[in-house]
Amino acid sequence: MLVLPPVSTPMAAASSPPPLVQVADLAGRGRSLIATRHIKPGEILLSDSPLLLYPSSPAASDADDHAALLRAAHSLSLSSPSSFHQLLSLHAGPTPPVSSSSSSPFPPSLTATLLAADRSNAFALADARRRVSAYAIYPLASFFNHDCLPNACRFDYPDRGSADLTVRALHDIPPGREVCLSYFPVNWGYKERQARLLEDYGFRCECDRCRVEANWKDDEENMEEDGGDEGMAEEEEEEEGDGDFPHAYFFVKFVCDVENCGGTLAPLPPSDDGTVSDVLECNVCGKLRKEGDEDGDGEMDDD
Numbered sequence: 001m002l003v004l005p006p007v008s009t010p011m012a013a014a015s016s017p018p019p020l021v022q023v024a025d026l027a028g029r030g031r032s033l034i035a036t037r038h039i040k041p042g043e044i045l046l047s048d049s050p051l052l053l054y055p056s057s058p059a060a061s062d063a064d065d066h067a068a069l070l071r072a073a074h075s076l077s078l079s080s081p082s083s084f085h086q087l088l089s090l091h092a093g094p095t096p097p098v099s100s101s102s103s104s105p106f107p108p109s110l111t112a113t114l115l116a117a118d119r120s121n122a123f124a125l126a127d128a129r130r131r132v133s134a135y136a137i138y139p140l141a142s143f144f145n146h147d148c149l150p151n152a153c154r155f156d157y158p159d160r161g162s163a164d165l166t167v168r169a170l171h172d173i174p175p176g177r178e179v180c181l182s183y184f185p186v187n188w189g190y191k192e193r194q195a196r197l198l199e200d201y202g203f204r205c206e207c208d209r210c211r212v213e214a215n216w217k218d219d220e221e222n223m224e225e226d227g228g229d230e231g232m233a234e235e236e237e238e239e240e241g242d243g244d245f246p247h248a249y250f251f252v253k254f255v256c257d258v259e260n261c262g263g264t265l266a267p268l269p270p271s272d273d274g275t276v277s278d279v280l281e282c283n284v285c286g287k288l289r290k291e292g293d294e295d296g297d298g299e300m301d302d303d
């Protein structure tokens, strides 16, 4: 991939990007984050604090969440007009059905913009029991585009009293390559992913994985949702080769095998002397797994 020059967007000028990624405009993808140098597995690409944070709960309806978002945005507009302006400069995709406009402190068009920006950019934060406890919008992490086979994933620790987010590389990333997250658990099937991306983010995904899975029959997709390669016997995998499932390696190495987890595993950050860790951590359940022990039995697997 080309090494792209930095683009001087208003956002890039307002908050200088951290050194490992820079904002660039990519055709058809808008603002994007690009690696500025070779990145090692597990390296922390950025740490970001929320621009806006509002509470939620498993019982909250969309109307409750919208009201909480608008209240938090209103406070921000009063306490920090520049941060509020920054919030309004984030990408705003499709506007969700406006359920709380009558109680909004903003005029209808601004309310719609805020709800759309929230839908495209908010990250759900979960408590220790993995229930949604808040939503947060981050000034830099909002520039990560989506890929169904991401090369980075986010970690957050709200149960430690922090809403900060860090993003770690899953594997080597060459300079100039775009860094992408998955906007939802990577084990979702093709149709579910496409529907969510269109409805909430307003685009059709044409990533490498989607191009392959667009040609799958329904039963192949079900196999992936049921655990993908994990449900596939090793002999079958060898017989079929990787032609129909070229991303099998990704699932084996980077998708957490804890039941109902769906998290992504990233290596722990490299040590101070730059040595890459051979321990991977799940960004949802926190499970640690040694590289080469993909079946999780504590023994090194054979090749």
Ligand SMILES: C[S@@+](CC[C@H](N)C(=O)[O-])C[C@H]1O[C@@H](n2cnc3c(N)ncnc32)[C@H](O)[C@@H]1O
Pocket (backbone or CB within 6 Å): 028, 029, 030, 031, 032, 090, 091, 093, 120, 121, 141, 142, 143, 144, 145, 146, 147, 200, 201, 202, 203, 204, 205, 206
């Ligand atoms: C969180 S923002 C990412 C930053 C955004 N590109 C921008 O210009 O600010 C999400 C939006 O980025 C765009 N986007 C993200 N991933 C994409 C992809 N794989 N292909 C095309 N557009 C994408 C969509 O418009 C989506 O609603």
